[in-house]
Amino acid sequence: MRHLLSTTDLDRAAAIRVLDTAAQMAATQGRQIKKLPTLRGRTVVNLFFEDSTRTRISFETAAKRLSADVINFSAKGSSVSKGESLKDTALTLQAMGADAIVIRHQASGAPHTLAHAGWTEAAVVNAGDGMHQHPTQALLDAFTIRRHLTGTATNPDGVGHDLAGLHVAVVGDVLHSRVARSNVDLLHTLGAEVTLVAPPTLLPVGVGPWPAAVSYRLDDVLAQGPDAVMMLRVQRERMSTAGGGFFPSPLEYTRLYGLDARRLATLPDHSIVLHPGPMNRGLEISADAADSPRAVIVEQVANGVAVRMAVLYLLLSGDGDTPGAAPATGAVPALTSTSTPATAATTTTAGATA
Amino acid sequence: MTAQYLLKDVRPLGGEPTDVLVAGGLVAAIGPDAGDASENAPDDLEVIDATGMVLLPGLVDLHTHLREPGREDAETIASGTRAGAAGGFTAVHAMANTTPTQDTAGVVEQVWRLGAQAGWTDVHPVGAVSVGLAGEHLAELGAMADSAARVRVFSDDGKCVHDPVLMRRALEYVKAFDGVIAQHAQEPRLTQGAQMHEGVVSAEIGLAGWPAVAEEAIIARDVLLAEHVGSRLHVCHLSTAGSVEIIRWAKSRGIAVTAEVTPHHLVLTDEEARGYDPVFKVNPPLRTQADVDAVREGLADGTIDIVATDHAPHTREDKDCEWAAAAFGMTGLETALSVVQQTMVDTGRMTWADVARVLSTNPARIGRVEGHGRPIAVGEPANLVLVDPDQRRVVEPARQATASTNSPLRGRELPGAVVATFLRGRATVLDGVPQDDPADPRYAAGRVTP
Numbered sequence: 015m016r017h018l019l020s021t022t023d024l025d026r027a028a029a030i031r032v033l034d035t036a037a038q039m040a041a042t043q044g045r046q047i048k049k050l051p052t053l054r055g056r057t058v059v060n061l062f063f064e065d066s067t068r069t070r071i072s073f074e075t076a077a078k079r080l081s082a083d084v085i086n087f088s089a090k091g092s093s094v095s096k097g098e099s100l101k102d103t104a105l106t107l108q109a110m111g112a113d114a115i116v117i118r119h120q121a122s123g124a125p126h127t128l129a130h131a132g133w134t135e136a137a138v139v140n141a142g143d144g145m146h147q148h149p150t151q152a153l154l155d156a157f158t159i160r161r162h163l164t165g166t167a168t169n170p171d172g173v174g175h176d177l178a179g180l181h182v183a184v185v186g187d188v189l190h191s192r193v194a195r196s197n198v199d200l201l202h203t204l205g206a207e208v209t210l211v212a213p214p215t216l217l218p219v220g221v222g223p224w225p226a227a228v229s230y231r232l233d234d235v236l237a238q239g240p241d242a243v244m245m246l247r248v249q250r251e252r253m254s255t256a257g258g259g260f261f262p263s264p265l266e267y268t269r270l271y272g273l274d275a276r277r278l279a280t281l282p283d284h285s286i287v288l289h290p291g292p293m294n295r296g297l298e299i300s301a302d303a304a305d306s307p308r309a310v311i312v313e314q315v316a317n318g319v320a321v322r323m324a325v326l327y328l329l330l331s332g333d334g335d336t337p338g339a340a341p342a343t344g345a346v347p348a349l350t351s352t353s354t355p356a357t358a359a360t361t362t363t364a365g366a367t368a
Numbered sequence: 369m370t371a372q373y374l375l376k377d378v379r380p381l382g383g384e385p386t387d388v389l390v391a392g393g394l395v396a397a398i399g400p401d402a403g404d405a406s407e408n409a410p411d412d413l414e415v416i417d418a419t420g421m422v423l424l425p426g427l428v429d430l431h432t433h434l435r436e437p438g439r440e441d442a443e444t445i446a447s448g449t450r451a452g453a454a455g456g457f458t459a460v461h462a463m464a465n466t467t468p469t470q471d472t473a474g475v476v477e478q479v480w481r482l483g484a485q486a487g488w489t490d491v492h493p494v495g496a497v498s499v500g501l502a503g504e505h506l507a508e509l510g511a512m513a514d515s516a517a518r519v520r521v522f523s524d525d526g527k528c529v530h531d532p533v534l535m536r537r538a539l540e541y542v543k544a545f546d547g548v549i550a551q552h553a554q555e556p557r558l559t560q561g562a563q564m565h566e567g568v569v570s571a572e573i574g575l576a577g578w579p580a581v582a583e584e585a586i587i588a589r590d591v592l593l594a595e596h597v598g599s600r601l602h603v604c605h606l607s608t609a610g611s612v613e614i615i616r617w618a619k620s621r622g623i624a625v626t627a628e629v630t631p632h633h634l635v636l637t638d639e640e641a642r643g644y645d646p647v648f649k650v651n652p653p654l655r656t657q658a659d660v661d662a663v664r665e666g667l668a669d670g671t672i673d674i675v676a677t678d679h680a681p682h683t684r685e686d687k688d689c690e691w692a693a694a695a696f697g698m699t700g701l702e703t704a705l706s707v708v709q710q711t712m713v714d715t716g717r718m719t720w721a722d723v724a725r726v727l728s729t730n731p732a733r734i735g736r737v738e739g740h741g742r743p744i745a746v747g748e749p750a751n752l753v754l755v756d757p758d759q760r761r762v763v764e765p766a767r768q769a770t771a772s773t774n775s776p777l778r779g780r781e782l783p784g785a786v787v788a789t790f791l792r793g794r795a796t797v798l799d800g801v802p803q804d805d806p807a808d809p810r811y812a813a814g815r816v817t818p
């Protein structure tokens with residue numbers, strides 16, 4: 015893995031490897047001293063062309079817990095129409111010796127361009143691009159689903175497992191959602207069955223070949239007893255665009271597609287509720303649903319750090335092809351071996367840290 | 369004494385080999401004895417062994433963006449028409465979306481004059497339909513028609529004349545001087561922020577979609593308007609299967625509509641967008657394989673009248689960036705003939721005579737251009753292009769004559785090569801090389817100065 019631009023970059027084995035690595039990382043995060051020396055001397059740049067404090071802090075925390083140097087580069091305001099800025103910024107970061115660039119950009123494909131235009135040698139991590147992909151979000155969602163729905167007493171994180179046989183409903187603004195695209199691809203790769211639920215105006219023309227079922231009716235899908243329900247954020251500006259908006263009113267949206275206490279009660283006992291945040295309480299999700307014991311939304315945030323640690327680790331030291339990657343050895347066991355028990359990883363890591 | 373050229377064993381329109389003498393600005397003689405007709409001393413008669421080569425009337429482009437005035441960093445009238453000559457063109461129509469806009473007699477005359485001074489091809493300025501391309505008030509179409517530039521084609525290309533009333537008025541008004549409205553068919557509300565064809569690929573890669581219906585709805589409206597007011601309508605760069613159907617229907621009703629397709633819509637699909645390389649960003653967007661098949665069929669059966677390049681040079685900074693920030697458009701003057709050969713001739717869909725029809729005769733007729741698109745016959749103006757269909761070449765944008773490098777065919781091998789281009793008997797291209805006059809300071813400076 016040279017870059018992480020899209021969840022379609024990951025086959026089943028690679029996806030499970032990231033999730034298993036994340037499990038090892040998560041195990042270290044339960045300890046008092048959370049910091050690993052793994053990426054000491056490496057530089058991770060958070061390049062954000064679009065505001066997202068949550069995602070930036072998550073990546074920053076992940077990089078720091080691996081002892082990397084972190085540079086936050088907020089390029090917001092460098093407007094899309096002034097496109098040259100992406101190239102110049104990339105050249106600047108290359109000159110500064112960035113080993114990895116975590117990029118959030120409003121233009122679909124900007125991370126792809128950054129990775130392939132020959133402007134930088136750094137590993138590129140897509141932290142969300144336009145309406146395209148947000149792969150670490152999908153990985154943390156898959157990690158969370160796997161933990162809750164395949165974990166056992168002896169293997170609480172479901173290490174080594176995929177998501178075969180699970181049914182996941184993805185509900186809301188699929189059209190504009192990079193989270194939905196990333197999740198459809200990754201969940202499919204991991205063997206889960208996906209149903210997209212949205213008003214027809216919020217589904218892309220061309221959704222046909224996606225490896226997912228499509229429904230316009232949330233109640234019908236909930237009646238099928240999905241194992242996980244993922245609610246997507248509905249941006250309020252979607253109500254005031256060309257043609258008068260994508261749906262008639264917030265009230266009608268909530269009535270037809272909102273997850274409230276009544277709908278929550280129809281779910282099987284084991285089902286969980288996810289949301290990538292930030293939530294619009296009262297629009298796509300009611301307070302009852304958001305705060306219910308089934309909601310794993312806060313846990314998603316914690317898992318996000320572990321997943322991003324795993325991604326940075328695998329990109330920057332996975333193949334040991336770069337000088338300076340040496341500290342990785344011994345800090346975390348060889349990650350090509352997915353069978354390494356998480357407990358062993360914790361022990362080794364703790365020893366190295368101490 | 370002006371040079372004379374004897375093309376030996378050349379195939380006019382791809383027919384039987386014969387000899388053609390170019391002398392005195394005219395096709396002076398045709399036949400095995402053509403060389404005898406030369407009044408020049410043998411030293412002044414340049415004999416070109418044209419065995420296996422095809423002779424066509426000089427190509428006429430109805431849709432070229434020369435960028436001057438305003439964006440001389442992307443192309444000048446001199447560099448763009450030099451590229452045109454290299455591609456086998458003897459006349460090009462310079463689109464109106466310059467800065468200032470070609471919406472007055474003064475600006476179109478300036479463009480026309482610069483074209484004449486450069487001397488590579490005839491330059492026929494297209495006049496804007498509306499003042500500043502704003503789509504609100506008719507520009508002074510009559511003044512442009514009566515100017516020295518004798519404008520006959522009017523277009524807001526780059527923008528659609530979307531107001532149906534303005535479109536109706538324009539269609540009616542140009543009847544007074546036998547003009548034509550060339551419409552860039554794009555419903556603006558359906559394409560706000562659009563980046564590429566709306567379909568399977570756009571859904572997957574997350575770029576805002578440009579639906580086929582945004583083009584087709586405007587074409588449907590416009591052919592009905594043209595029928596109602598009895599005017600000529602030309603549809604620019606038609607790109608969808610549905611558009612072909614609408615034009616076919618309109619022609620069957622006897623509506624005076626003509627249509628063009630670009631070389632890139634004959635050969636490339638929206639799959640190219642997957643790598644987010646903005647060199648493939650164009651308006652109208654690259655469509656699906658089914659659309660490509662439909663426009664090829666429409667071109668072969670005459671539903672589509674012409675191929676026009678929509679040559680749209682852009683500077684590197686306008687393409688060297690993320691997709692959404694990049695400009696729409698691609699170059700095409702120097703590859704158009706090869707693409708038509710590859711997609712239409714080498715596949716058996718069209719003959720070389722058909723190529724002459726869609727790249728010369730028809731565009732000259734639509735644009736009311738005199739002296740171009742004529743038969744290859746004794747006494748006709750020697751506006752000619754000599755093509756070697758057996759050559760193959762790899763497209764290298766940096767080596768092209770155009771000042772810009774945004775060719776979507778970079779690195780591809782194409783069949784056919786322009787060996788020579790003649791503008792009224794003068795070779796603008798010989799042995800595939802534009803015939804710059806090193807003594808002329810205009811070329812040393814890289815551009816023509818008035």
Ligand SMILES: [Zn+2]
Binds near residue numbers: 525527552604605651
């Ligand atoms: Zn156009």
